Amino acid sequence: MSNSARSIRIPNFFYIEENARDRLEDILKKEGITVDRYLIVSGTGYTRKIADDIATMLDSSAIVRLCISSNDIHAISSIEHTISRNEVSLVLAIGGGKVLDTAKYACSNMNIPMLAFPTALSNDGISSPIAVVRLESIESKGSQPPIGIVVDIDVVKSAPKHTILAGVGDLISNISAVEDWRLAHEHKDEQIDRFAEILSRNAAERFIYYVLKNGKDNNSSNNGDDCSEDKLIYDSKFLTCLAEGLIQSGIAMSIAGSSRPASGAEHLISHALDRLLANPKPHGIQVGFSTLFAMALRGSDFTDIVEVYKRLGFPTTFDSIGIPVEKFMEAIRIAPYTRKGRFTILDLIRDDTMLINALRLAYGKAILQDIR
Structure with a gap:
């Protein structure tokens, strides 16, 4: 040593x-x-x-x-x-x-x-x-x-809204990525860099806390004069918090010497979607959406993530993201092969029942009721 x-x-x-x-x-x-x-x-x-x-x-x-x-x-x-x-x-x-x-x-x-x-x-x-x-x-x-x-x-405030939402999805996916890192440690004895893990997770958690504290609950009544999600997204303090989180996430990768602290099952699914879809969605949108499935598959609590997504207008259903369920399921199956050697929760899927139950938990039973 x-x-x-x-x-x-x-x-x-x-x-x-x-x-x-x-x-x-x-x-x-x-x-x-x-x-x-x-x-x-x-x-x-x-x-x-x-x-x-x-x-x-x-x-x-x-x-x-x-x-x-x-x-x-x-x-x-x-x-x-x-x-x-x-x-x-x-x-x-x-x-x-x-x-x-x-x-x-x-x-x-x-x-x-x-x-x-x-x-x-x-x-x-x-x-x-x-x-x-x-x-x-x-x-x-x-x-x-x-x-x-x-x-x-x-400058970043004037960029298209979907670019901001993509950044949100990429940052929040750190929560999923570090859980996969821990799984790799448990199952494959992969070394974890604690500095990188803490920095990556805290960057995402701090952002989630900011939105929950400052974002308006869109389920509450309003007078309809403005869109509360857009008001928050284009707020300078919100964008500063997002920028700081994304920068910290990148530094976590420098500390780790790899993308491990910010890339897990959700990123592998996004890579698979890039191959399967004629017109893939923005990287961060696919990653953030896939995070819900990865968290559900692990049995982790992702209620705060869903709440943040709702307050920002981030897609949480297959209809809202515009990806067919069948394509997403195919992406899940081929995702582990997009980056061989990266152990994630996807390597622990035993059968289609486990996969489908996680999909229903993540995105709603009604959409998937016809899937067997």
């Missing part, structure tokens, strides 16, 4: 505030970051304008711009080539998960620091050491986390 402390790569700083993009240059100076030449990477749509606006606030003579439309090898190569050709010293990635992951992976290959500026709070990859990119297939690859993260509340 080594008597030295371990070294863990996590972001050096993060800022979550309104109008953060207007303060970006001041933030870099405050953090002691001097840049000879920036590469600003964005998507080709909504994020392009945000990136262009930010570029005008920085020293234009030191900026190289690049827009990417995918997370494949061509996008990765274009970032790497631009870094090399222009002697870039910092990459500022502005966009959603694909942009951030593609830039993260390319920067790791080139040993160049990256600053993340997410335009949506749709997943916990913001601060993680993992990049989901398309090489021969869609793969999760190890990479260096960004040196810093800047979240502009006004």
